[in-house]
Amino acid sequence: MVQKGYGGTSISDIAQVVGMTKAGLYHHIAGKQDLLFQILQHAHDEMERLVIEPAKQVGDPERRLIEITRRHVRGILDGGLEFTLLYRERHHLDDAQQETIALRTRAYLALVGATLQELAMEGKLRDLDIQIGTIHLLKTISGIADWYPMFSEIDEDHLVEQTVNFGLSAILKR
Amino acid sequence: MVQKGYGGTSISDIAQVVGMTKAGLYHHIAGKQDLLFQILQHAHDEMERLVIEPAKQVGDPERRLIEITRRHVRGILDGGLEFTLLYRERHHLDDAQQETIALRTRAYLALVGATLQELAMEGKLRDLDIQIGTIHLLKTISGIADWYPMFSEIDEDHLVEQTVNFGLSAILKR
DNA sequence: AAAAACCTACCGATCGTTCGGAAATCTTGT
DNA sequence: ACAAGATTTCCGAACGATCGGTAGGTTTTT
Structure with missing residues (x-):
């Protein structure tokens, strides 16, 4: 769904990937729209676990900003924040879910x-x-998920530090 | 299609918007996939006309960078570069088109x-x-198209200048 | 034996696309 | 100026395929 979009991914596609038939999959999900909602909730859970909670432990704002950037980029590169890309499909949800x-x-x-x-x-x-x-700043970071797969020859540690530098230079007096 | 995605937009939807039946529409297009390709070509045409060509007239690199940023942001806000958002649907094209x-x-x-x-x-x-x-830098700029509709209370001129400052601060010694 | 997991078969709706013909428009001969 | 013919534009109807979703029964696990 991340690759082909919400509309371009059928329930059958998903069922096949997880090794089930469509009807079998429907024993675990309430519907396609609700599945997207659950995925987006999970994405935010991971975001809070990997980025927000650790960052809130940092008192100094400059160090906190660096921590946020590092962990967010790291999460994207490690695949732990993969589903945040589906945020752009949020218009398929109903108003309350949105x-x-x-x-x-x-x-x-x-x-x-x-x-x-x-x-x-x-x-x-x-x-x-x-x-x-x-x-x-956040768009610079989250945007990495869009283009990094096409530039996978870039070293991950290098990208993390370059992104921190880019963001801080744009925002802080240096 | 910009709002609902390639998969979420049917030929009937498009035909209805342009005031035709889908059979009538098919007299003008070669198919849904080719329509997306034509739209993306048009997006690049507009990009060259509104941003690239004018920027190439500028000799000084710093002024050229400012010109690129200003015109790109301006194009997004004016709606002239609306279809560049469909770049993210490029995986629906065949290999040659991609x-x-x-x-x-x-x-x-x-x-x-x-x-x-x-x-x-x-x-x-x-x-x-x-x-x-x-x-x-380019992701910061093009990303505006993603979020500006949700923050439309922001003044356009203000956003243009803030984006120029953000980008230049991130990149240039200042 | 109760419950959870899973499948086969099917539903109505919608998908992209096609075909034959009807309007509407343009071109041409007189 | 105008009718005849050619072309373009558009539509109604239908196509096979696939969509999200469901009913009922079978297998597997507890």
Whole structure:
């Protein structure tokens, strides 16, 4: 579904991959739409487990921002955050489900936004719009999932550090 | 198709929007797959017309980079580059079509990459991986098309300038 | 024996695509 | 200026295939 999209992936396709028939699979899921919802919930669970919770342990905002970037990129490269790519298929959900997902997404955005706010009060921030800076930073990171498969010759550690440098240079006075 | 994806958009949907039956529509297109290909070609045509060609007129690499960023963001916000979002549906094309699109995409990447190379020779560039920096910059820009509809209260001119600042700060010594 | 997991077979709906013909438009001869 | 013919545009109807989903029964596990 990550590769072919929600509409391009049939229940039969999924059943075949997990070694079942379509009817057998339906014993475990409530429907295609609900399956997408569960996957997106799982994606956010992994996001919180791998990125948000560890980052919240870091008191210093600059170190926290680095921690967020490192862990987020690392999670993408390790495949642990693979399903976050399906966020772009959220319009297939009903309104209540979309709101649930939107809330969790906004929570992550708020964490990064608050971190930038702290950095601003410490005078470390460039003269930039915090909201836009936050979104741009997160888009730079999450965008890696889109293009990295096509540039897999790039060393993973190198990409992590380059991304940290890119993001921090864009945001902090240096 | 931009909103609902390739698989989620039927020929009937398209025909209805353009005020025809699908049989009538089929007089103008060769098939759904070829329609996507034509749209992506058109997207690249617009990209060249609105961004690449004007940018190539600029000799100074720093001013050229600013020109690319401004025009690309402007094109997204004005809707002129709307169809570039369908680049993510390129896997629905056959191999030959994918290669054609990949070539044009690489050409744009090469333009930005060469500009960063010039800036490096002028000593204006940060210590960064040019390839990764190029991709991150372009992802920051093109990513706007993903999230701007949800933050439409942001002033367009403000967003353009903030994006230029974000990108240049990430890349240039300042 | 109870429950969970799974399958065969099928449902109505919709998918992309095609075909023959009807309108509508354009070109041409006079 | 206008009718005749040619072309383009569009539609109704249908095609085989596949879609998401279900009913009922069989196998496997507890």
